[in-house]
Amino acid sequence: YDNAKSAFEALKDYADAEKMAKESVYQKGEKQLADGQYDLALSTFSTLGTYKKAYDDASYAQSRIDMQKGDYQKALDGLVKLMGYGYQEAEEPILECRYQLATQAENNGQYAQAYAEYIDLGEYKDCADKAARFENEYAAASALLAEGEYDNAKSAFEALKDYADAEKMAKESVYQKGKKQLADGRFDEAKATFESLKDYSDAETMVKESVYQKGKKQFADGLFAEAEATFDTLGEYSDTKEQILAIGEHYYATRQYEQAEAIYVKVSAAQQLYELGQYYESQDDLPNAIRVYGEAGTYENAQNKVTALQREEDYRTAEALCQEKEWQEAKAIYERLIGYKDVESKTTMCDKEIEAAAARDVAFQPGKIVQFGRYPQTTEGNDDTMIEWQVLARDGRNALL
Numbered sequence: 001y002d003n004a005k006s007a008f009e010a011l012k013d014y015a016d017a018e019k020m021a022k023e024s025v026y027q028k029g030e031k032q033l034a035d036g037q038y039d040l041a042l043s044t045f046s047t048l049g050t051y052k053k054a055y056d057d058a059s060y061a062q063s064r065i066d067m068q069k070g071d072y073q074k075a076l077d078g079l080v081k082l083m084g085y086g087y088q089e090a091e092e093p094i095l096e097c098r099y100q101l102a103t104q105a106e107n108n109g110q111y112a113q114a115y116a117e118y119i120d121l122g123e124y125k126d127c128a129d130k131a132a133r134f135e136n137e138y139a140a141a142s143a144l145l146a147e148g149e150y151d152n153a154k155s156a157f158e159a160l161k162d163y164a165d166a167e168k169m170a171k172e173s174v175y176q177k178g179k180k181q182l183a184d185g186r187f188d189e190a191k192a193t194f195e196s197l198k199d200y201s202d203a204e205t206m207v208k209e210s211v212y213q214k215g216k217k218q219f220a221d222g223l224f225a226e227a228e229a230t231f232d233t234l235g236e237y238s239d240t241k242e243q244i245l246a247i248g249e250h251y252y253a254t255r256q257y258e259q260a261e262a263i264y265v266k267v268s269a270a271q272q273l274y275e276l277g278q279y280y281e282s283q284d285d286l287p288n289a290i291r292v293y294g295e296a297g298t299y300e301n302a303q304n305k306v307t308a309l310q311r312e313e314d315y316r317t318a319e320a321l322c323q324e325k326e327w328q329e330a331k332a333i334y335e336r337l338i339g340y341k342d343v344e345s346k347t348t349m350c351d352k353e354i355e356a357a358a359a360r361d362v363a364f365q366p367g368k369i370v371q372f373g374r375y376p377q378t379t380e381g382n383d384d385t386m387i388e389w390q391v392l393a394r395d396g397r398n399a400l401l
């Protein structure tokens with residue numbers, strides 16, 4: 001080709017010698033291209049400018065060079081452009097570039113992209129086999145899930161990375177594991193499993209359901225304190241409030257009234273608190289009745305009960321103070337209860353006792369003479385004379401005579 005080019009160029013403008021000089025170069029480039037000497041072909045075609053399809057041939061040679069370098073995406077872009085111009089030689093290397101890019105995607109874990117490309121490439125090379133492998137592995141993972149091999153299924157789906165819905169199915173494998181643990185009564189394990197899924201499906205709800213079922217089992221087993229503690233963590237979930245109330249009803253039925261009251265207050269069970277107040281009232285246990293009626297809030301006449309029973313409790317306190325001769329303190333309470341029972345007469349009594357106490361206080365000051373007891377003081381001994389004593393010291397209500 002080089003000699004032909006020189007010979008034609010020597011003829012200068014004879015016939016089509018100029019054209020044939022270029023044709024000699026062109027044919028040289030075609031031979032280099034056919035022999036896979038893409039660097040040489042590119043160099044050769046680059047000298048021909050717009051002669052024939054030398055530009056397209058040069059572009060094709062450049063794409064083949066890019067393929068040799070492993071830059072399949074750049075090569076593919078150039079080849080697709082050439083194919084659009086009708087350059088048929090680009091068809092086969094286009095398939096190869098796509099195949100290599102699919103292989104790279106697979107090696108990089110981009111299985112969805114690789115699978116789609118293998119499917120689209122159809123029967124090219126081993127694309128059908130590679131696509132089938134993904135399908136078979138997915139089917140195998142699905143079989144493991146169906147057989148209850150949840151951990152193995154999860155691992156199998158995770159190995160498929162972004163193929164189809166493998167990522168979702170890996171989580172579904174964990175979800176189904178959690179459901180099985182819950183069904184088997186392994187509540188803490190189920191809770192941990194569902195927690196690992198975070199916002200997948202209704203996993204957050206299933207975390208609570210695991211705790212809820214644990215609480216119900218504890219209740220059924222008679223572990224009432226444990227069940228209460230478990231239900232306390234659930235807030236407003238499902239009928240948790242009713243479950244806690246049921247524990248309170250158990251305490252009430254077994255006469256564990258303090259525990260029952262604590263639960264009734266926790267769940268704002270006004271009716272049950274009122275009924276507990278009635279029980280205490282029937283037992284004449286006014287302090288407890290007053291407190292519990294107060295906790296019942298506005299239920300029925302609970303507050304009227306509080307007022308009435310508090311008055312009675314205060315009256316009894318005043319009566320006890322009278323027994324202890326604490327007249328001043330008793331009077332203060334009676335005065336708050338004006339209009340209740342016989343408090344007016346009780347107040348008058350306290351006043352008299354207070355006055356008498358004041359008189360005694362004066363009479364029994366140290367140094368005073370007081371009379372206490374009788375003793376004959378005549379020779380005949382037939383008299384009954386009061387004995388006089390001197391007060392030597394005072395200690396509260398006691399005097400040393």
